[in-house]
Amino acid sequence: MPDAPTTTVTTDADHAPFPLPPLTDQAERLIELGLPALTGIDAGELRAFAEKAAADAPPGALLAVHPDRAPASVLAPLLRLAEKPGFVVVDMEDVDAFAPQGLDLPDAPFYTVDGPDRGDHMGDWSPEEALPALTGAGRTPFVLTEGIHWLLQRPDVLERNKCFMTIGSRLRKPDGAFDARTPAIWISNGTGRDGKERKGAPKVGWCWWNNRHTWLGFASTTGRKG
Known part of the structure; x- marks a missing residue:
C-alpha cells in the first residue's frame, strides 16, 4: 500500500455548504416520506x-431516527x-447487521447529529487511515443510517465524484473479526448488477476497509444528543 496521506484534517462544516432546515421541518419531511407507517x-x-431539541440544538443539526x-x-x-429511488447493492443483503462500532448512539428513538461534514478533504484516504484522523480531530464517523438521513433532507449532498463513506458502521463476523466491507453511499453508474435503469440513482454499497477512493470522503459529526 502507498504511504498514508499527510493532509491535515480539517472540515467544511463551519462553512455550512449544505445548510439543513429547522429540526421541526426535518421531522415533517420524514413524516411526509411515510417513515411512521x-x-x-x-x-x-x-x-x-x-x-424540544430545537431549543438548544446548534445550527445545522441533523434529525435522526435510531437504526434500531x-x-x-x-x-x-x-x-x-x-426521481430515481435509492437502493442497496445486491451483495449487501445483510446491510442492517452493520452496527455502530467504536461510538455510542443515544439510547433514544430520536436524536440529533451535530456538525455533519462530508469529508471531502479526506478523499483518497482508506477507512483505516481516516478513522484515527477523525477521532484525533474530535469527530466521530457517521453510521450508515445517519448518512441516509442526511440525504433524505438534502439530496444534493450526494454529488458525482463527491460521495462519502459511513465507517461508524461495521459488521462483526462470527469469529469476532470485522468484515472488510465498509458502508458507503454514492451514485450508481447503472453498470453490472445495478442495472441500466438505476444509472444516476443513490446507491448504498460498500468498499474495502484498506482501499482508497478519490471520490469518497468520510462523513462525520462533532457529537450526538438524544
Missing part, C-alpha cells in the same frame, strides 16, 4: 422531540436523485 414510530413523538427503529434497508429506498 414503515417503521412504527409515532409521528407525534417525532414532532415533539424535534420541537429505522434500519438502512427501510431508509435507502426513500432516497431520491432525479
